[in-house]
Amino acid sequence: MNERGEPAPERTSTSGRDALPEEQQKILASTIRFQWVSIVVLVVSILAVAIVAGSSQAMKVAWLEDSMSLLPPIAFLVAARRIRKPSSREFPYGHHRSIGVAHVVAAASLLAMGAFLVIDSTMTLVKVERPPVGLIVLFGHGIWAGWLMIGVMVVTSIPPVFIGRRKMKLAESLHDKVLYADADMNKANWTSALATIIGVLGIGVGLWWADSIAAIVVSISILHDGVKNLRASIGGLTDGRARTFDGKEPHPLTEKVEEVARSTAWVADAVGRVRDEGHVFHVEMFVVPVEGAVVTGQHCEDLRTALSEVEWKIHDVVIAPVAEIPAEQAFRAD
């Protein structure tokens, strides 16, 4: 009961992690654990690549790419901590948007690093920098350091593929776009490793420019990741139409909640406005009551509950009864 003696609606006070149903909370908890595992694996790879990198530009870029791939998991963990906070007078929409902010920060750093590396790698080509790669003595045997680089690249390229696949599944169940971007980068990691290996083999056969070309290829892939992620994250923050976790199509829930609203007895017409807050959706439903219907607070409350029950993602619902659908605020499906 609230102070006016009305029954407190079940879901209004919840936000943060409580906005997620039990199953999603469990997935979130296991994702957080898995992100820590992936950070440890990445740090080990970064150290291994740093130790053997030597003078190869391709190895340097591969090392920086591995380091950059730490950003999305860190952004995810920071955001996951932030969304625990409940909504308040100060933050009436809760803190789910921190997912989007984390995404923008990670994307902007990727873009900046990618741009820098494209220029840096092109300069090695322009200045005809021939990468020296010499001998290394391991357990009393002298081997060419290039073989060690290739070995490290092969070994470190395998775990991210599996980590990426696992994260992709988690991203779908959590509807988490940072996690999606993260998984996408991990999954594509092996292609950069392959380019780097070809670059090092190029040095081996005396083609010095192969190293620079491989470095440019990998830099462009970092730049591409940056552009793709920045576009997706800005779309989310500027309240674009809610889309599926991979951003590929409009989210089907928008039409589903409209259907539920229209099928309510006292509703003649309904058009919704749905935005993605990160994990959860915020719905504003404009409803036109049927001729002569008396719309009470309880009617609206019941409809609100009905919409919230469509799926866990429908988190924050506002019902706006109107005489006619405002053409400048609500837009029908094409």
Added chain:
Amino acid sequence: MTASGSRRGFLLLAGSCAVLLAGCSDALPRDSQGALRRATGGTLYVGASENAPWTEFDSPGSVSGTEADLIEGYAARIGASIHWETAAMSDLATMMTDNELDLIIGGLTADTPWSDKISPTRPYQESRGVDGSTEKMVIGVRPGENALQVSLERFLAEEKGEL
């Protein structure tokens, strides 16, 4: 039976990988400009700047000192005769950029400021620097001549007793 069988299989696999790797390690790396092939049985172009005890110029046209001895040992190994160029380190670095030198000696250390123009070898010896710190002594190789670099580094490691 199965355990020993799979173990034998593993050893066979590891062994063939090692053989393959060893086979390849002879083939790679190659030089980007073929310095080692040219120098083997031919002429090795070496620049020296005076820096006793590593390099000393006693009489015109002859270079002595511990690094000069090392280079002579290496040249003998690959059957090369040495063409000496004596100059200041900055001039030698420029000559190396212009592909006129294969190697440079003169008490270079692993943290040499010339490393963008001269590729340092693995340290072949440690010594005391002027400030009492440990210096890692290296020889300069033309960057990208990786066959020459690996061949010289192998020679230096053998001299040091690492191989």
